[in-house]
Amino acid sequence: MPPADNIKLSCEGLWKVYGDNPGQHFTGEFGSFDVGRTFQQLRDDGYIVACGDVKIDIPAGSIFIIMGLSGSGKSTVLRCLSRLVEPTFGKVILDGLDLLDQGPKEMIEIRRHKMGMVFQNFGLLPHLDVLKNVAFPLKAQGISKNERLGRAKEMIDLVGLEGRETSYPHQLSGGQQQRVGIARSLAAEPEVWFLDEPFSALDPLIRTQMQDEFLRLQTQLHKTIVFVTHDFLEALRLADHICIMKDGQVVQIGTPSEIVLAPANDYVEKFTGEVPLWKIIEAHSIMDPPDGKVGDRPSVKPEALLEEVMQLFEGDTEEVEIVNDAGECCGVLTPVSIIRALYRDEK
Amino acid sequence: MFSEKNYLPFIWGGLLLFSTILMVFGNNTKWLLVFPETLQIPIADYLDAIMLVFVNLFRWLFRFISFVLDWPMRGVQELLSWLPWFTFASLATFIAWQGGGRNTAILTLILLLYIVIVGYWYEGINSLSLVVICIPLAVIIGFVLGVLGYRSPKANAFLQVMLDFMQTIPAFAYLIPILLLFGFGPVVGLIASVIFAAPPMVRNTILGLSRVPPEVRESGTMSGCTPRQRFWWVEVPTAFPQMLVGVNQTTMAALSMVIVAAIIGGFEDIGWEVLGRLRKAQFGQSVLAGMVIVCLAIILDRITLAYAKRQLPTESHSGFRLKQFLMWFVGIALVTYILSLIIDPLRIWPEYLEFYPADGMNELVRIIITNYGEFLEGVKNNMQYFILLPVKLGFTRSIYPITWGFELTPTIIGLYWTIIIAGSILAFVKKNWKLGVAIPFLAGLLYFGITGISWVVYLTVLPLFAYSIGGIRVAIFVTGSLLFLMVAGIWVPALISIYLCSVAVAICLILGGLIGMWASTSDRVSAIVRPINDTLQTLPQFVLLIPAVMFFRIGEFTALMAIVAYAIVPMIRYTEQGLRNVSPTAVEAGITSGCTPSQIFWQIKLKLALPQILVGVNQTTLFGLNMLVIAALVGTTGLGQQIYLALSKVDAGAGIVAGIGMALIAMSADRMMQAYIKATKK
Ligand SMILES: Nc1ncnc2c1ncn2[C@@H]1O[C@H](COP(=O)(O)OP(=O)(O)OP(=O)(O)O)[C@@H](O)[C@H]1O
Numbered sequence A: 001m002p003p004a005d006n007i008k009l010s011c012e013g014l015w016k017v018y019g020d021n022p023g024q025h026f027t028g029e030f031g032s033f034d035v036g037r038t039f040q041q042l043r044d045d046g047y048i049v050a051c052g053d054v055k056i057d058i059p060a061g062s063i064f065i066i067m068g069l070s071g072s073g074k075s076t077v078l079r080c081l082s083r084l085v086e087p088t089f090g091k092v093i094l095d096g097l098d099l100l101d102q103g104p105k106e107m108i109e110i111r112r113h114k115m116g117m118v119f120q121n122f123g124l125l126p127h128l129d130v131l132k133n134v135a136f137p138l139k140a141q142g143i144s145k146n147e148r149l150g151r152a153k154e155m156i157d158l159v160g161l162e163g164r165e166t167s168y169p170h171q172l173s174g175g176q177q178q179r180v181g182i183a184r185s186l187a188a189e190p191e192v193w194f195l196d197e198p199f200s201a202l203d204p205l206i207r208t209q210m211q212d213e214f215l216r217l218q219t220q221l222h223k224t225i226v227f228v229t230h231d232f233l234e235a236l237r238l239a240d241h242i243c244i245m246k247d248g249q250v251v252q253i254g255t256p257s258e259i260v261l262a263p264a265n266d267y268v269e270k271f272t273g274e275v276p277l278w279k280i281i282e283a284h285s286i287m288d289p290p291d292g293k294v295g296d297r298p299s300v301k302p303e304a305l306l307e308e309v310m311q312l313f314e315g316d317t318e319e320v321e322i323v324n325d326a327g328e329c330c331g332v333l334t335p336v337s338i339i340r341a342l343y344r345d346e347k
Numbered sequence B: 001m002f003s004e005k006n007y008l009p010f011i012w013g014g015l016l017l018f019s020t021i022l023m024v025f026g027n028n029t030k031w032l033l034v035f036p037e038t039l040q041i042p043i044a045d046y047l048d049a050i051m052l053v054f055v056n057l058f059r060w061l062f063r064f065i066s067f068v069l070d071w072p073m074r075g076v077q078e079l080l081s082w083l084p085w086f087t088f089a090s091l092a093t094f095i096a097w098q099g100g101g102r103n104t105a106i107l108t109l110i111l112l113l114y115i116v117i118v119g120y121w122y123e124g125i126n127s128l129s130l131v132v133i134c135i136p137l138a139v140i141i142g143f144v145l146g147v148l149g150y151r152s153p154k155a156n157a158f159l160q161v162m163l164d165f166m167q168t169i170p171a172f173a174y175l176i177p178i179l180l181l182f183g184f185g186p187v188v189g190l191i192a193s194v195i196f197a198a199p200p201m202v203r204n205t206i207l208g209l210s211r212v213p214p215e216v217r218e219s220g221t222m223s224g225c226t227p228r229q230r231f232w233w234v235e236v237p238t239a240f241p242q243m244l245v246g247v248n249q250t251t252m253a254a255l256s257m258v259i260v261a262a263i264i265g266g267f268e269d270i271g272w273e274v275l276g277r278l279r280k281a282q283f284g285q286s287v288l289a290g291m292v293i294v295c296l297a298i299i300l301d302r303i304t305l306a307y308a309k310r311q312l313p314t315e316s317h318s319g320f321r322l323k324q325f326l327m328w329f330v331g332i333a334l335v336t337y338i339l340s341l342i343i344d345p346l347r348i349w350p351e352y353l354e355f356y357p358a359d360g361m362n363e364l365v366r367i368i369i370t371n372y373g374e375f376l377e378g379v380k381n382n383m384q385y386f387i388l389l390p391v392k393l394g395f396t397r398s399i400y401p402i403t404w405g406f407e408l409t410p411t412i413i414g415l416y417w418t419i420i421i422a423g424s425i426l427a428f429v430k431k432n433w434k435l436g437v438a439i440p441f442l443a444g445l446l447y448f449g450i451t452g453i454s455w456v457v458y459l460t461v462l463p464l465f466a467y468s469i470g471g472i473r474v475a476i477f478v479t480g481s482l483l484f485l486m487v488a489g490i491w492v493p494a495l496i497s498i499y500l501c502s503v504a505v506a507i508c509l510i511l512g513g514l515i516g517m518w519a520s521t522s523d524r525v526s527a528i529v530r531p532i533n534d535t536l537q538t539l540p541q542f543v544l545l546i547p548a549v550m551f552f553r554i555g556e557f558t559a560l561m562a563i564v565a566y567a568i569v570p571m572i573r574y575t576e577q578g579l580r581n582v583s584p585t586a587v588e589a590g591i592t593s594g595c596t597p598s599q600i601f602w603q604i605k606l607k608l609a610l611p612q613i614l615v616g617v618n619q620t621t622l623f624g625l626n627m628l629v630i631a632a633l634v635g636t637t638g639l640g641q642q643i644y645l646a647l648s649k650v651d652a653g654a655g656i657v658a659g660i661g662m663a664l665i666a667m668s669a670d671r672m673m674q675a676y677i678k679a680t681k682k
C-alpha cells in the first residue's frame, strides 16, 4: 500500500444493511464489535448485508477497481462512498473530512465540485440533447448559460462526440451514450470519479475501444477513480489497485499482479484461472536476482509484460536482463522461471 | 392445500342440499324471499342527517368556492362564445397542426366545420368551455395528489383506495352531495367534472414518477442537484410523457362528465340538447347533436394525444418554439378576427346557410321502422321472452303458452329436474364435483330467476364461491358487500342491476369473443374492427344511448343494447390480443405432435390466451356496470334508476347509498375475477 498521506478517499468499518431498523445492531463504539458474529447475527435475523466491514484506501490520482460477482456489493460500496446510499455504519473520508458528518447542503456542494459519476445504463436525461445533458451539472450549480454550454462543448470534444451536440440520447448508440455520460461526469471537473460498470452494457469490441479511451483520458486528467466491474480482464487492464469482493466482504486488495500471483483464496483464484497471465504479469514481479554476469543479453524494463519478454527468447537467447530507469540491472528472467510463473496452479 | 381439497366439496354439497330445502319448503315464507325490514338500517337517512349538518356548517365555504369558480368559468364561456367561430376554428386548427401535423389539423377543421354548419356552435362551445376550465383544474389537482402519493407511502395507500372507489362509484351518485354543497348551476357540472377527471391524472403522475429509472434520479443527485432541482429538472421531465397520457385521459373524462352533468340542466350545452331531443323522441335532432359530442371527443382526443406524443424525443414531428408559436397564434387571431368583422358569416354562421337535415333523418328512421319494425320488434321480443325474463323471473314466472307456446305443467317440471339431477350425478360419477355442483345451482337460477332466489341462498353461496376462488379476504369483502346491499335496503334493485349486467356481459362475451377470434385470424377484419373499437371507447357513453333508443324505444332491452355496445370493446380487444400473442412455437409444437386444426385452436391457442381473455372479461364487467347507470336514463329499474331518482329529488343519502352499492358490486366482481385470473396464470 502506498503511503497514507497520499490517500484521497477512504472508508473504514463501512456497513450497509437492508431490513427493518438495522441501526439498532450498531450501537457500540466504532470498531468495537466482532465482525464475524455481527455478520452471522444479521443474516440469521433476516437482514440483507449488502456490504460489511469494508476498509478501502484510495490513493490520489490512481484507478481503484472494485470487482466481484453479481450481488457481491460492489455498487453498494461505490454508492456509500458517494453517499448516494446512506451507510448503516462506518466512516467515509474524503480529503480528511468524514462525509457522513456532512449535512445535506454540504453534500450538495461536495457533489457539485468534487465528485462525478458514470452509470451502467448511462442515466442520461431523455428530454435533453447531448449538449444540455453534459451541461446539466453546471446548470445545477447556477453557472450562466453561455459559460456552461461552452464548457460542455469542450467536454464533448474531449470524448470525441463533436458534431452530435444536438442529438437526443435515444438517437445515439450505446457507446455514444456512454461517452455523453462520461463527458457529463467530467463537466464540473471533479476530483473523484466514480464509474459503476460503465462499459458492461456495451458489446465487446466497443468495450475495448472505450477502455483505451478511458486510459487516454486518465493520462490527461489524473483523477482519483473508483471503478466497478465484474469483468476481471477489464480490471486487470485498467487498475492500479483491485479490490475483490464476495458476499459483501472484501476478500483481497492488491495490484493486478499481486492478485494474479498471490490470490488470497480459491474464490480469487477462480477469476485468475481464466486469465492469459502473460498479458498481466510484469517482469520484475517474478525475476530472479541479478547473477552478476555481463554479456550481450536483451534487456527490458521492470514493468514489461511477460508477453514482451517471451518474444525475446529466440535463437540461442537463454536469459533476459531487467534494467531499471537508472540503467542498473536489477534481475534476470529465464524461460524456466517464466514457465513456473505461468503454470503455478499445476503445482 | 391438501385439507382444502378435502373439505370444500363437502361444504358445497351441504350448501346445495341446504339451498334446495330452503327453496322448496321456504317457497311461501316471506322473510326468506324478501330481506326482512326489521333487519334493515336506514343508512340513507343517517347519511342525510349527517349531510344536513355538514351542509349547514360548511355551506358558506362551498358557496364561496362556487362563487370564486363562477367568475373564471363565466369568463371563459363568454370569451369563447364571443369569439367568431372562424377565429376559434382557425386557432384550434393551428394548435392541432402544431401538435400532430397536417392530418390532425385537417381532421380538426372538418369536425369543427360540421359543428358550425349544423348550427350547434353555441351549444358545442358552451360544453367545450366547461371542459377547457376543467382541464387545468383537474390536471393540477391530479398532479399535486400524484406527487403526494409518490412521495409518501401512506398517502399512496389512501389514494389507491380512493381511486379504486372513484373509478367504480357512478358519477351521478356524487353529483347529489355536490349539488347540496355548491348549489345549482353550471359550477356543479364543473366541480363534478374536476372530481371525475382528476383520477387518471393522479394515476399517471404516480406511475410516471415511479418509473423514472433509478440511475436517472441518481445522476441528478450526483450532478449536485438540490432536491427541488432534482424534482423539477430530472424527475418531472422524465415522467412527463406519462403525465401527458394522463392529461389525455383526464380530458376525455372531463368531456364525458360535462356531457353527463347536463342532466342537472341549467345551461344550454350540447348534452342537454341531446337529452332533451331524446326525451321528445326527436331522433334526427338528437343524432345531429350527438355527432357534435362525437366531434368534440375526437378533436380533444387527437390534439391531446398529439401533444403527448410530441413530448417524446422519439417523435419526429416537432412544432414551433414557444415564442414563434405565440406570435403565430396572436397573428392568426387578429387576422381572422378582422376578417370576420368584414365578412359577417365568418363571425356568426347565418341560419340560412345551416344544414340541419333532422327532418329528413326522422323520415328515414320512420321508413326504417315501418319497413323493419316487425323484425326489430321480433328481435326485441324474442330476447325478452327467451332470455331476459327467464333470467330475471325464472322459468316458473316466465313460461306461458302465449310466449313459449306451452305451459309449465308438473310433468315438464319433473322432466326438467330429472335431467338436471341426472346430469349432476353423472358429473359426480366422472369425478368432476365442481361441475356436479354447478349444474343444479345454475338450473335453479334459471328455474327461479335471479330475483326469485332467497337472500339466504345468496348470502351463503356467494361468499363460499368467493372463498373457493379467491381465499378468505375476497370472501370477507363479498360478504360485507352483500350485507351492505341487504341492510341498506337496496337488495332488490341491486339484484335487478346484477341481472341486467350479467345478461349484457354474457352477450358481450359470446359476441365479443367471436369477433375477437375472427379478428385474430384475419388482418382485414382486425383493421376494420380496430377503429370502430377506438371510436366506441372515445365516445362519451351518453351518445351510445341515441341509436339504441332510436330503434328499440325506451325499455330494458334498449338499456341492454347500450350497455353491450359500450362493454363489448374490451372483450374484443383482449381476445384478439390474447390469441395473437400466443407464441408460434407452441402452435408449431402442436402441429408436429399431430393435433388437428380445431384441437390446436381449442386446446393450445385458447388455453394459452385464456389469462388475457379473462382480463378482457373483467374489464367488460366493469364497463358494463359503469354503463348501467347511464343506461338507466333510457329505462331500467335497479340501482341506476335509484341514483337517477335520488338525483331528481336531490336526495343525497339515497343517491350515495345506491352509488356505494354499485361500487361494491363492481369491486366484488373485480376482486373475484382478479383472483381467478391469478389462479389461472399459475
Ligand atoms: N434497496 C435494496 N434493498 C434490499 N436489498 C438491496 C438493495 N439494494 C441492494 N440490495 C442487496 O444488496 C446486495 C448487493 O447489491 P449490489 O447492487 O451492491 O451488488 P453488485 O455487486 O453491484 O451486483 P451487480 O453486479 O449485479 O450490480 C444484493 O444482494 C442486493 O440484493
Ligand SMILES: [Mg+2]
Pocket: A074, A075, A076, A196
Ligand atoms: Mg451493481
